[in-house]
């Protein structure tokens with residue numbers, strides 16, 4: 001079987017958590033059967049409540065069809081995702097790493113410094129994720145895919161953040177990610193009506209608190225948030241913590 005243009009990461013970042021978990025279950029339960037390759041496409045039978053005929057294009061995993069109720073209504077479904085997983089894995093078992101879903105940023109809990117090359121790669125990955133959080137140009141029929149793009153960007157950022165070793169250096173990165181996301185919201189060009197990006201910023205604030213608990217030096221990174229006029233005051237608890245610490249030293 002020829003490899004498709006998409007990867008497992010692409011599927012993982014672009015699919016919401018519940019649907020992804022169900023698709024993993026279908027795949028691991030051997031429910032994706034009779035997979036055949038066509039011209040730049042794949043088809044197979046996915047056994048759900050009933051057997052469904054499912055197909056997916058090689059260029060994009062969400063260019064797919066399914067004979068289930070959702071698929072018939074032009075909606076995306078877990079059977080499509082399960083077939084897409086089969087295609088990228090070529091029917092091989094999923095590893096633990098494959099099954100890890102990073103849909104919110106977390107603190108790795110490990111203290112450590114990043115090397116120069118590592119830091120450069122991480123910054124690149126962050127900028128790549130940022131590109132998915134793009135301005136909305138107002139075509140209502142594109143709303144759904146636009147929201148998906150915001151979610152994909154946040155999922156990509158969640159993964160890179162969750163893997164960072166805790167240090168002042170990583171805390172600086174967190175602060176810069178939060179400020180970059182904030183700028184996208186405050187300049188009004190990103191339409192975050194579903195609150196995906198705002199939610200991501202709030203989760204990053206939580207991660208920063210955990211960093212400070214593990215490595216108090218991380219609090220210095222918060223200095224940069226002083227006197228910032230952010231979109232919904234998300235920086236206030238962090239700046240408050242910084243001020244309380246500073247006062248306790250004097």
Ligand SMILES: [Zn+2]
Pocket residue numbers: 052066067068069070071077078079080
């Ligand atoms: Zn389906």
